[in-house]
Amino acid sequence: MIRTVMVVEDDDAIRMVLRTNLEDEGYRVLEATTAEQGLVIVQDEQPDVVLVDLRLPGIHGLDLVRSLRATSQVPIIIVTAQTDSHDVVAGLEAGADDYVTKPFVAKELMARIRTQLRRSAPPEEGEEELVCGPIELHPDTAEVMRGGEQVPVSRIEFFVLAELIGAKGRVLSRDHLLRKVWGYGNAGDGRVVDNLIYRLRNKIEDDPANPELLLTVRGFGYRMKA
Amino acid sequence: MIRTVMVVEDDDAIRMVLRTNLEDEGYRVLEATTAEQGLVIVQDEQPDVVLVDLRLPGIHGLDLVRSLRATSQVPIIIVTAQTDSHDVVAGLEAGADDYVTKPFVAKELMARIRTQLRRSAPPEEGEEELVCGPIELHPDTAEVMRGGEQVPVSRIEFFVLAELIGAKGRVLSRDHLLRKVWGYGNAGDGRVVDNLIYRLRNKIEDDPANPELLLTVRGFGYRMKA
DNA sequence: GCCGCATGTCGCAAGACTGTCGCAGGTAGG
DNA sequence: CCTACCTGCGACAGTCTTGCGACATGCGGC
Structure with missing residues (x-):
């Protein structure tokens, strides 16, 4: 079943990234740049989840949340730049189901969307196994195991x-x-990734200088050993 | 068996929180914002438990309780902001089975709902065992045992x-x-949780500075030892 | 072999995250 | 009224994270 996610966000760049990520996950994506637009489209299209930015031109995101809640039970996730907990708490009180503060980790946001969807649509197929050679990821505990031993990695x-x-x-x-x-x-430009790969190798490779798991593909990027 | 909980509450934010928590516990949730609506839906849907706010627009929650009691034996839990014991006593006399005052502890409310459900549907599968290493929780008595000895913890x-x-x-x-x-x-934002964890560790860990049961997962949150 | 570019390596510093603790208002019980 | 406790809050310090820049290294084409 194809799920629809509505994005209400005025910043073009962010909206773009969200759309790309969402489409990669297989969702149909609806977009709006203002609260008014968002309200109309939600009622029209009945999406399965709504992402709302708080800082919107004109009507504030909070009011949009309240309006949505008044007429619908669609799960609402607030995506806000306000680290100020004020807005966030107000958001939850207004009826949002979850919130994510920018800068957010896209993968995490996707996970939260899945969580909200699970509530409205029962049990999907089990989580994918995250294993590669001696490396094993446990999303439940956010731990990385290497040959049975835990490797400390950052978020x-x-x-x-x-x-x-x-x-x-x-x-x-x-x-x-x-x-x-x-x-x-x-x-942030490219080297950030290189750096992170370097650090990861130091943690999971036997000989970080001659990686056997986390491989470089010159000119393209990185990949795990099959 | 899926149980149904009816929520009669006019405050959107609170109703939302209740719905989220109830759905997480696996209940089907029905909502109403007025006593009239609540009465109709209860007779229509025969929920297994009803949560009633006392301060409702129009007909008062107390009258709703009385009306419900007149025609049904469904367990009724009053959820009220009135710490004033007046209303509470009146509520119980009107036929409610339990009451919770706001601000309530969500987990406690869920526990009380389970208690009410147990009454109407006898032998379910046993409560989940709340044990982790030397720590043992007794929901019935709200006691925490550690290696057989009781540890005083707050609500x-x-x-x-x-x-x-x-x-x-x-x-x-x-x-x-x-x-x-x-x-x-x-x-209250973030640090409240940290503080509580800190205090918990002081009570249940041998060496609170090097926790072995209540672990930190940097960047993610907390978890118990497996 | 030489050059240019892609990538590896590493140290740094700002800032994020968490542990720790004291304080104060609130509540319950006496 | 007094006392004890619960609970949220803020401050501070120590540790870890992470983006960045600088330089080294290695690969591929000529």
Whole structure:
């Protein structure tokens, strides 16, 4: 079954990234740049989840949340730049089901969307196994195991590894990783990825200088051993 | 068997939080914002439990309780902002089976609902065992045992521990705990959880500085030892 | 072999994250 | 009224994370 996600966000760059990520996950994506537009489209199209930015031109995102809640039970996730907990709490009180603050980790946002969807649509097929050679990822505990022993990795390292292993040996470009993991406009240039790969190798490879698991594909990007 | 819970509450934010928590517990949720609506839906749908707010627009919650009691034996739990014991006593006399005052601890409300359900549907499968290493939770008595000895913990500490142990080793984010335990509006942001964890550790860990049961997962949240 | 570019390597510093603790208002019980 | 406790809050310090830049290295084409 194809699910529809509605994005209400005025910043073109962020909306773009969200759309790309959502489409990659197989969702149909609807977009709106204002609260008014969003309200109409939601009622028209009955999406399965709505992402709402708080800072919108004109009507504030909060009011949009309240309006939506008044007429619909669609799961609402607030995506806001306000780290100010004020807006966030107000958002939840207004009836949102979850919130994510920018800069967000795109993979995490996707996971949260899945969670909201699960509520409205029962049990999907089990989580994908995240295993590659001696490396094993446990999303439940956010732990990475290597041959049975735990390897401490940071939040972002975890998500990058998850993305790579999930790709099952396919090459992923730096851009792809930037968009999927870092998520958005993170103008941060390419080397960030290189760095992270370097650090990951130091943690999961026997000989980080001669990687056997996390391979470089010159000119394209990185991939896990098949 | 899927149980149905009816929520009669006019405040959108609170109703939302209740719905989220109830659905997470696996209940089907019906909502009404007025007594009239509630009465109709209850007779229509025969829910297994009804939550009633006392302050409702129009007909008062108390009258709704009386009306319900006149025609049904469905367990009724009053959820009220009135700490004023007046209304509460009146509510119980009107035929309610239990009451919870706001701000309530979400997990506690869920527990009370289970209790009411147990009455109407006798032998379910036993309660989930809330045990983790030397720690043992007794929901009936709200006691925490550690290696056979009782550890005094506060109300909220108890529910946080219950949530964590119930998660069986999975990581729970601060957000998750805030919503599941504190339940709502608790404008209080982040550090509240950290503090509570700190206090819990002082009570249940041998060496609180090097926790072995209640673990931190940096960047994600907390979890119990598997 | 030489050059240019892609990638590896590493240290740094800002800032994020968490642990720790004292304080104060609130509540319950006496 | 007093006391004890619960609970949220803020401050501070220590640790870890992470983007960045600089330089080294290696690959591929000529």
